[in-house]
Amino acid sequence: MRNLNQDTITDAVLARHAGCADPRLKRILTSLVRHLHDFAREVELTEEEWGRGIEFLTRCGHITDDKRQEFILLSDVLGLSMLTVAQNNDKPAGCTEATVFGPFHVQGAPHYEPGADISNGARGIPCLVRGTVRGVNGEPVPHAQMDVWQSDEDGLYDVQHAELDHAQARGILHADEQGRYHFRSILAVPYAIPHDGPVGELLEAAGRHPWRPAHLHFMIEAPGYETLITHVFRSDDPYLDSDAVFGVRQSLIADWVEQPDGTYLVEYDFVLNPAAAGSQAGAGNEH
Amino acid sequence: MRNLNQDTITDAVLARHAGCADPRLKRILTSLVRHLHDFAREVELTEEEWGRGIEFLTRCGHITDDKRQEFILLSDVLGLSMLTVAQNNDKPAGCTEATVFGPFHVQGAPHYEPGADISNGARGIPCLVRGTVRGVNGEPVPHAQMDVWQSDEDGLYDVQHAELDHAQARGILHADEQGRYHFRSILAVPYAIPHDGPVGELLEAAGRHPWRPAHLHFMIEAPGYETLITHVFRSDDPYLDSDAVFGVRQSLIADWVEQPDGTYLVEYDFVLNPAAAGSQAGAGNEH
Numbered sequence: 001m002r003n004l005n006q007d008t009i010t011d012a013v014l015a016r017h018a019g020c021a022d023p024r025l026k027r028i029l030t031s032l033v034r035h036l037h038d039f040a041r042e043v044e045l046t047e048e049e050w051g052r053g054i055e056f057l058t059r060c061g062h063i064t065d066d067k068r069q070e071f072i073l074l075s076d077v078l079g080l081s082m083l084t085v086a087q088n089n090d091k092p093a094g095c096t097e098a099t100v101f102g103p104f105h106v107q108g109a110p111h112y113e114p115g116a117d118i119s120n121g122a123r124g125i126p127c128l129v130r131g132t133v134r135g136v137n138g139e140p141v142p143h144a145q146m147d148v149w150q151s152d153e154d155g156l157y158d159v160q161h162a163e164l165d166h167a168q169a170r171g172i173l174h175a176d177e178q179g180r181y182h183f184r185s186i187l188a189v190p191y192a193i194p195h196d197g198p199v200g201e202l203l204e205a206a207g208r209h210p211w212r213p214a215h216l217h218f219m220i221e222a223p224g225y226e227t228l229i230t231h232v233f234r235s236d237d238p239y240l241d242s243d244a245v246f247g248v249r250q251s252l253i254a255d256w257v258e259q260p261d262g263t264y265l266v267e268y269d270f271v272l273n274p275a276a277a278g279s280q281a282g283a284g285n286e287h
Numbered sequence: 288m289r290n291l292n293q294d295t296i297t298d299a300v301l302a303r304h305a306g307c308a309d310p311r312l313k314r315i316l317t318s319l320v321r322h323l324h325d326f327a328r329e330v331e332l333t334e335e336e337w338g339r340g341i342e343f344l345t346r347c348g349h350i351t352d353d354k355r356q357e358f359i360l361l362s363d364v365l366g367l368s369m370l371t372v373a374q375n376n377d378k379p380a381g382c383t384e385a386t387v388f389g390p391f392h393v394q395g396a397p398h399y400e401p402g403a404d405i406s407n408g409a410r411g412i413p414c415l416v417r418g419t420v421r422g423v424n425g426e427p428v429p430h431a432q433m434d435v436w437q438s439d440e441d442g443l444y445d446v447q448h449a450e451l452d453h454a455q456a457r458g459i460l461h462a463d464e465q466g467r468y469h470f471r472s473i474l475a476v477p478y479a480i481p482h483d484g485p486v487g488e489l490l491e492a493a494g495r496h497p498w499r500p501a502h503l504h505f506m507i508e509a510p511g512y513e514t515l516i517t518h519v520f521r522s523d524d525p526y527l528d529s530d531a532v533f534g535v536r537q538s539l540i541a542d543w544v545e546q547p548d549g550t551y552l553v554e555y556d557f558v559l560n561p562a563a564a565g566s567q568a569g570a571g572n573e574h
Contacts, residue, residue, distance in 0.1 A: 001528045001529060001530070001533070001535070002527065002528065002535045002536060002537050003535075003536055003537055004366075004369060004373070004533055005373045006370050006373040006374040009366045009369055009370050009373065009533055010366070010370075012366065012533060013365065013366035013533065016493075016495055016529075017493050017494065017495070018494075019493075019494030019495075020492070020493045020494045021494060022492060025492055025493065026493070027330055028330050028332075028336070029493060031326050031329045031330045032326055032365075033365055033366065035322040035323070035325060035326040035329075036322070036365060036367055037366065037367065037370055038322055039318050039319055039322040040367060040370050040371060040374070041370070041374065042318045042322075043314055043315050043318045043319075044374060045315075045371055045374070046371075046375055047371055047372065047375050049315070050362070050367070050368070050371045054356070054358045054359055054362065057344070057347070057348065057358045058348065058351050058356070058358055060344070060348060061344065061345065061347060061348010061349060061351055061358075062348060062351070064345050064348055064349070069341070069345070071341050071344045071345055071348075072341055075337070075341065078300060078319075078320055078323060079291075079296045079297070079299065079300035079320065079324065080323055080324065080327060080337075081337070082291060082296055083293050083296050083297075083324055083327055083328070084327055084332055084333075084334055084337045085334065086291070086292045086293040086296065087293040087327070087328065087331060087332075088333055088334050205307070205309060205312055206303075206304050206306075206307045206312065206313075206316060207304070207305075207306030207307045207308060208303055208304070208306075240289065241288045241289065242288060242303075243288070246288070246291055246296055246299060246300065248288070248289045248290075249289060249290055250289050250290055
């Protein structure tokens with residue numbers, strides 16, 4: 001294994017994984033090495049460009065902390081996140097579609113009673129959100145847990161406000177016995193993904209805008225159903241056809257209706273897919 | 288651009304780069320997105336695996352600082368570094384071959400006079416290194432600048448000793464008027480690349496060892512010649528055929544000869560490639 005050149009090195013690297021005891025890891029490494037090498041050969045990557053790539057990844061790592069996730073942003077803007085979501089969420093017709101998770105979910109959001117105002121001081125026009133959570137056969141999903149998060153009227157999530165030490169415009173609620181839910185928050189607005197870091201520079205260099213259409217994030221969990229991670233988008237948004245992260249689904253778009261008092265109302269009914277027999281989404285598959 | 292699925296999203300992402308004003312960046316992004324997406328489709332990447340990938344890159348970023356470069360290690364063990372070196376250093380026969388740069392070079396190493404001991408206190412068996420720097424037509428390269436670096440007898444570079452505040456076993460020297468050089472240092476030994484981080488975990492999971500055969504690093508620069516980045520390896524090393532970073536070239540292997548007093552001597556003659564007319568390696572091409 002000496003004197004490898006740009007053509008022979010790929011097989012040499014793959015041969016090195018012959019002793020990999022985990023067949024899934026071996027399959028992933030094989031495909032990853034082949035595509036990484038094919039990419040470098042195809043574009044005739046120079047040493048200077050390689051160095052800029054190393055520097056780019058380093059800067060992504062250094063700007064990432066417990067409140068900012070530049071690698072998820074990178075995956076999002078390259079379409080890898082939505083591709084992964086799409087190929088893992090092929091649900092039966094009638095089920096609510098999934099979309100990207102995004103980098104702004106926080107574990108351990110505060111719990112709220114039905115009808116509560118989860119904005120918790122976040123700035124924005126008041127908005128009532130309500131609807132139902134049902135299964136694909138029409139049955140209500142009682143007490144479904146709904147983890148909700150959104151940006152404020154400045155287009156920023158709570159974790160993007162450095163001075164803020166508590167959750168705003170995010171919370172965990174439960175549907176009632178009949179699968180009905182309602183809560184108060186603020187009107188969702190379009191916003192630019194964080195673009196003051198390496199991913200923003202990449203978008204700029206590629207001639208792309210960083211905007212996402214207005215949306216509310218939902219993660220809905222209930223025993224016996226697949227966990228649903230999705231958004232509800234606003235039908236009047238100018239970025240529905242150019243979402244920076246490719247996450248829009250027609251079925252997730254709803255009318256956000258202005259009320260006589262200037263507040264808004266959006267109604268959306270979620271439909272969950274029953275979990276396959278003997279499995280639950282997530283941890284249930286682990287052993 | 289709504290309702291993208293795992294098959295249609297690739298063209299949608301590429302279309303978003305239609306306005307990219309830099310044709311080279313556009314070509315690189317096109318190939319990168321195609322291969323990244325093909326990889327995810329080919330292995331049917333799950334959302335949990337995607338998440339582990341994000342976490343892996345995040346940990347690589349967080350362990351990287353001004354003395355440790357996990358992304359270069361990652362590129363090295365996946366063979367990307369050597370592939371890039373190989374396809375950018377196709378020199379005429381007779382020239383010294385290039386190999387990987389590695390993550391342990393430091394800008395601004397101390398300067399030494401010819402014959403000096405660059406170990407500067409690093410632990411190891413004393414070793415004299417000498418030879419010539421010539422051009423491919425046999426002409427001496429007077430005053431060629433040689434940046435040299437190596438590990439100590441524990442297999443660690445100076446930057447890996449947290450308590451050390453000065454350079455050891457690294458330095459910058461110049462050849463004489465006739466291209467002859469000599470300096471003292473310590474015997475190179477095989478060492479394991481840093482494997483207490485995510486790249487080490489990857490090697491472990493893949494059933495791979497982290498060892499590199501013993502070597503001295505050289506970066507040689509002289510006006511009118513291409514910069515040469517290479518190693519000199521030890522002919523008696525057990526890892527010559529399984530270098531963790533795929534960097535061994537037969538032509539870079541030399542005999543390190545034990546002397547009657549227990550010290551070592553290695554002789555190696557470097558042959559530089561003249562720079563193409565009108566260009567210098569590196570900055571000379573920038574404008």
